Amino acid sequence: MSPRLRIGGVELATPLVLAPMAGICDRYFRRMIRRVGGVGLVSMEFISAEAVTRGIEPIIEKMVFNDDERPLAIQIYGSDPDRMAECAARVDELGPEICDINMGCPANKVLKGCAGAALMADLGLAARIIEACRRRLNRPLTVKFRLGLGRRADEPTYLELGRICQDLGVAAITLHARTARQMYTGRADWSHIRRLKQSVSIPVIGNGDVFTADDALAMFESTGCDGVMAGRGVLRDPWLFRRIAARLEGRPEPEISLDDRRRLMLDHFRWVAREEPPHVALHKMRTFAGRYTKGLAGGRALREKLGRLSAPADFLTALDEHFGQIT
Numbered sequence: 001m002s003p004r005l006r007i008g009g010v011e012l013a014t015p016l017v018l019a020p021m022a023g024i025c026d027r028y029f030r031r032m033i034r035r036v037g038g039v040g041l042v043s044m045e046f047i048s049a050e051a052v053t054r055g056i057e058p059i060i061e062k063m064v065f066n067d068d069e070r071p072l073a074i075q076i077y078g079s080d081p082d083r084m085a086e087c088a089a090r091v092d093e094l095g096p097e098i099c100d101i102n103m104g105c106p107a108n109k110v111l112k113g114c115a116g117a118a119l120m121a122d123l124g125l126a127a128r129i130i131e132a133c134r135r136r137l138n139r140p141l142t143v144k145f146r147l148g149l150g151r152r153a154d155e156p157t158y159l160e161l162g163r164i165c166q167d168l169g170v171a172a173i174t175l176h177a178r179t180a181r182q183m184y185t186g187r188a189d190w191s192h193i194r195r196l197k198q199s200v201s202i203p204v205i206g207n208g209d210v211f212t213a214d215d216a217l218a219m220f221e222s223t224g225c226d227g228v229m230a231g232r233g234v235l236r237d238p239w240l241f242r243r244i245a246a247r248l249e250g251r252p253e254p255e256i257s258l259d260d261r262r263r264l265m266l267d268h269f270r271w272v273a274r275e276e277p278p279h280v281a282l283h284k285m286r287t288f289a290g291r292y293t294k295g296l297a298g299g300r301a302l303r304e305k306l307g308r309l310s311a312p313a314d315f316l317t318a319l320d321e322h323f324g325q326i327t
Ligand SMILES: Cc1cc2nc3c(=O)[nH]c(=O)nc-3n(C[C@H](O)[C@H](O)[C@H](O)COP(=O)(O)O)c2cc1C
Pocket: 019, 020, 021, 022, 023, 024, 045, 046, 075, 102, 104, 105, 144, 176, 207, 208, 209, 210, 229, 230, 231, 232, 233
């Protein structure tokens, strides 16, 4: 039953996509999820075309990736077609498999600049951006969006945007089945993914509230989508894609032990601590530890303790000791 997902000329090993997540999908997380397995395509956190075309180095550095992350999508956002096109050309030079445009970000600071989900209320501008980027790319272009802004009566606009994407040669589209106004509240309404799938012939990737392998199978089944993208679910359970991939092949889900969990966390954090200055490493470790330790025995006390530590080495020791106590 495993659906195949081909985006332009890129054939993915599984139809499973790691969602772009700002502050999360850095090179450490992307490689770790690759190493765990099951994922077909990993996405980078979104990159501002404005920042790239103004030469802001820390943002440009974020676009660097390693070959072992492939296939990979770099996601860009912005509201100026010329800057977006220039940024797409930069992406093209870097050579990921796919360039993705964000038309779904609900954050106010992005909406105010008329980028992200704001484009869903200005489909003319959205089309100009897609066209301008398409011309500068030698690789497939994808677009990720929501149902609409959720603020006006003439919405949602996702079906129209889907057709625009198809007409302009976009290779695949991803729908997060919520409006921007909803942010992450309520439940994603997958019936819209089904409607989008029925209205276009390019691949549709469904997104929103896939937290278990059962959820992913239900999304494939109920919407007919070509791929499933997951974000927060992978943060809670880094093995999620491996579980889904196993189920798609008719195999049972892998058993994940406490020791697997310990090793994954420590490998991830040791790597971050090796490569980043202490304050950056600590910030990243805290971000991920908060998510990874949800549901772990003594997790809350551990998170409080980790929050008080100020050296990466102490952080690693405390984590290791905690696992020693609960295994
Ligand atoms: C911390 C965080 C950061 C996110 N950053 C981005 C982003 O940079 N670009 C984007 O298109 N979506 C972003 N999203 C939205 C996710 O890609 C995804 O659409 C959303 O989380 C719904 O999927 P899920 O229910 O599987 O998490 C972000 C979500 C979270 C939780």
